[in-house]
Each structure stands twice: as structure tokens, then as C-alpha cells.
Amino acid sequence: MKPDLSRRRMLHNFTALTELAAEISSTHNFEEVTRASLHTLLGALAIPRGAIARYTAKPRQLKIVAAKGLAGAVGQRIALDREEVELLTRRVTPLAIQGESDGLADFAERNRELLKRLRVHISVPMIARGEFIGLIFLSEKFTREEYSEEDIEFVGAISRSIAIAFYNHRLLVSLKRKAEENRRLYGEMRQIYRDTVRAFGAAIDLKDTYTSGHSDRVARYAEAIAKEMGITGQELDHIGVAGYLHDIGKITVDRAIINNPRPLTEKEFGELNRHVTTGFEILSNIRHPWDEIAYMTKCHHEKVDGTGYPQGLRGNEIPLGAKIVTLADSFDAMMTDRPYRSRLTLEQTLSDFRLQTGKQFDEDVVAAFCRLLLREIKGATRDRVFIPMIGLKFDRVAIAATLDSMIAELAGTSPQYRSAAS
Numbered sequence: 001m002k003p004d005l006s007r008r009r010m011l012h013n014f015t016a017l018t019e020l021a022a023e024i025s026s027t028h029n030f031e032e033v034t035r036a037s038l039h040t041l042l043g044a045l046a047i048p049r050g051a052i053a054r055y056t057a058k059p060r061q062l063k064i065v066a067a068k069g070l071a072g073a074v075g076q077r078i079a080l081d082r083e084e085v086e087l088l089t090r091r092v093t094p095l096a097i098q099g100e101s102d103g104l105a106d107f108a109e110r111n112r113e114l115l116k117r118l119r120v121h122i123s124v125p126m127i128a129r130g131e132f133i134g135l136i137f138l139s140e141k142f143t144r145e146e147y148s149e150e151d152i153e154f155v156g157a158i159s160r161s162i163a164i165a166f167y168n169h170r171l172l173v174s175l176k177r178k179a180e181e182n183r184r185l186y187g188e189m190r191q192i193y194r195d196t197v198r199a200f201g202a203a204i205d206l207k208d209t210y211t212s213g214h215s216d217r218v219a220r221y222a223e224a225i226a227k228e229m230g231i232t233g234q235e236l237d238h239i240g241v242a243g244y245l246h247d248i249g250k251i252t253v254d255r256a257i258i259n260n261p262r263p264l265t266e267k268e269f270g271e272l273n274r275h276v277t278t279g280f281e282i283l284s285n286i287r288h289p290w291d292e293i294a295y296m297t298k299c300h301h302e303k304v305d306g307t308g309y310p311q312g313l314r315g316n317e318i319p320l321g322a323k324i325v326t327l328a329d330s331f332d333a334m335m336t337d338r339p340y341r342s343r344l345t346l347e348q349t350l351s352d353f354r355l356q357t358g359k360q361f362d363e364d365v366v367a368a369f370c371r372l373l374l375r376e377i378k379g380a381t382r383d384r385v386f387i388p389m390i391g392l393k394f395d396r397v398a399i400a401a402t403l404d405s406m407i408a409e410l411a412g413t414s415p416q417y418r419s420a421a422s
């Protein structure tokens with residue numbers, strides 16, 4: 001070869017290699033990378049036909065993933081045995097297919113028909129990090145000239161690039177699969193955790209003849225209100241759990257006191273009210289983040305004006321989650337029959353809420369509750385959080401007007417949290 005021709009070819013090949021490197025690092029479409037690599041290789045050396053076969057260990061075989069000038073080649077499979085894979089992994093020169101004398105002669109013989117159909121003249125193993133990745137099949141060159149040493153070097157360089165691309169792709173696929181599996185396991189664990197907490201909630205409710213499903217409903221109301229206030233993620237989960245478990249301390253309170261239809265004596269009240277500190281003691285033994293949940297349950301009978309129990313906390317001294325659970329708990333208590341009274345109407349409940357806003361209840365929490373309820377009543381949402389409890393026997397127009405005016409009254413009273421719906 002003349003020196004200037006050789007230099008031109010080297011430059012051409014070098015350009016082809018740089019283009020391939022750019023292709024490999026820029027595109028996310030793996031089939032495209034494979035096809036582009038093959039075309040670059042064939043174009044650079046003026047080879048009319050070729051194919052790239054990818055190796056899989058299970059089953060041990062090569063599968064053609066890209067081909068040029070060979071109709072029907074893509075998808076063809078070639079079986080390999082363990083010894084052949086080992087030989088190919090160690091192989092540093094191309095296989096001449098014809099005239100192989102070592103352990104690969106068998107491979108050539110066994111696949112004679114297919115290799116003939118693929119017009120294979122030489123095959124180049126692709127190796128990355130010491131692993132056999134696949135084979136590149138190349139036909140004779142257009143010119144029918146033999147492959148020069150320079151050509152073989154070029155093919156070797158391209159095969160290493162493709163091998164690394166395959167290797168990285170496989171790594172990426174396996175990482176994605178593991179990430180997917182972890183996500184699934186996390187989802188399952190989360191579901192088990194939720195079911196367990198729910199079962200605890202149901203066990204607490206069993207103690208009270210009147211409150212079947214109370215914990216479940218409080219959790220749902222509390223979560224809906226928290227969401228409406230823009231709370232998301234773990235904080236939202238914790239509020240839900242606090243809803244399920246807010247009355248866990250009641251498991252130590254005498255059943256006769258809980259179900260007593262007459263007004264309680266001071267001593268009985270004392271015992272009943274202890275359920276908040278007992279609940280805190282039970283839950284605070286569970287490690288973080290349960291300390292937050294434990295504290296929310298402790299504070300679910302606090303009132304923003306400082307007249308609640310057990311600590312007489314005021315305003316923002318009370319965790320927001322606890323203030324949400326307080327309102328959810330009160331709503332459910334008012335809307336269900338109790339040992340000492342029948343359920344209140346929705347009108348009565350709302351008028352109590354209005355009276356107690358800023359005293360027992362936090363303004364922002366009441367506002368969020370009103371917005372949610374109003375949307376449900378107006379049919380502006382598909383969510384059915386409160387309607388199943390309220391039923392449909394109420395004056396929609398009057399209730400909507402009450403809620404509208406409550407929302408207007410509360411607008412501008414330090415909106416600490418934005419509405420998730422706005």
C-alpha cells in the first residue's frame with residue numbers, strides 16, 4: 001500500500017472510530033448503537049456483509065442482533081459449549097472459520113451451513129473485562145483482498161468498543177431490574193406495615209361497642225386533610241398511622257368505663273384520659289420515626305387554646321399531625337352514636353366546628369376540612385372520604401352555603417399551608 005493511501009485510510013478509520021465513540025455515548029437506543037457500530041465497521045473497511053452476535057450464558061448461545069447485507073440473519077442462534085466459550089474468551093486474533101484447527105474447528109464445522117449463509121470470512125470475538133461478549137462476523141471485502149494487519153487492528157478496536165457498550169448495557173439492564181425488584185419489595189413491605197397498623201386499629205376499636213371502624217375512618221379523614229394541606233411523603237404516612245393508632249392507650253382502660261352510658265365520674269374521666277399518655281408509652285418504645293407518631297397520639301386531645309390534656313399545649317406547640325387527628329377524631333365521634341348520646345347531624349357538627357375553631361381546633365385544619373367536604377358535596381371530586389359516613393340525608397344547598405361562609409371566615413387566618421388543590 002502506498003504511504004499516502006495508507007495515511008488516508010488511517011485517518012478515515014480514526015474518524016470512523018471517533019464517530020462510533022460519540023454514537024455509543026450519545027444514544028440511549030441500544031439496537032441503534034449496535035447497528036451503527038456494524039455499519040461504521042463495514043463502511044470503514046469496505047466490507048459488504050457482516051453481523052453482530054451477542055452471547056448469553058443462559059442458554060449458552062450466540063444470537064445475531066444486527067446484520068447488514070444478510071436478509072433474515074437477525075434472530076439466528078448459534079449454540080456454544082463451555083470449552084468453546086473459554087477458547088473464544090482467550091482468543092486474541094480473528095477466527096478464520098475455514099481451517100481452524102484447535103477446539104474451534106468443531107464450532108466451524110457444526111455451524112458450517114449457517115456461517116456459509118452469513119458469508120462469514122472471519123469472526124472477531126468481542127471481549128470486555130475478561131468476559132466473552134459476542135462475535136462479529138465479517139464477509140470478504142469488496143475488493144476480495146485479504147484483511148491486512150491494519151484492518152485487523154481496526155476491527156479489534158471497534159470490537160472492543162462494541163463489547164464495552166454491550167457490557168455496560170447488560171449492567172444497566174441488571175441494575176434497572178434490581179431497582180425494580182427493590183421497589184416492588186418496598187411496596188410489599190409498606191403494604192404489610194399498613195395492614196398491620198390497620199389490624200391494630202381494628203383491635204383497639206373492638207374494645208368499644210360503639211366505635212367499630214373508628215380508627216380506620218380517623219386515619220382516612222386525617223390523611224385526606226393532611227393531603228389537602230399540601231403534606232406529602234413520609235409525613236403524610238405518619239399522620240395516617242397516628243390516625244389508626246391514636247387511641248391505642250385505650251387497651252388498658254376498663255371496658256366498663258369506655259362503654260358507660262352514664263356521665264363519667266371524675267375518677268373515671270381520669271382513667272379514660274390517661275389513654276393518651278399510655279398510648280405514648282406504648283409507641284415511644286418503637287424506634288424512629290415512630291417517636292413522631294407516638295407524640296402525635298399523645299397530643300390528640302390537646303386544644304389550640306391550651307385547655308386540652310395531658311400537657312395543656314397551645315397553638316403551634318401542638319404538632320400539626322396531632323391537630324389534624326384531633327379534628328378527624330372529633331368529626332367521627334360527632335357523626336356516630338355514642339353510649340351517652342345519638343349521632344349529631346352534619347349541621348350540628350359543622351356549627352360545633354365553627355364554635356370551636358381557634359379554641360379546640362386549628363384554623364388551617366378546619367379550613368382544609370371545609371374545602372374537602374365542600375368539593376365532595378358539590379361533586380367536584382371523585383373522592384368519597386366523608387360522604388360514606390355522612391350519608392345523603394342533608395340539605396346540600398344549606399351545607400354548601402355554611403361551608404362557603406366558614407371558608408371565607410377562615411381565609412386570611414395565617415394560611416400556614418397551601419391547599420394541595422389550589
Ligand SMILES: [Fe+2]
Nearest residue numbers: 246247300301
Ligand atoms: Fe382519644
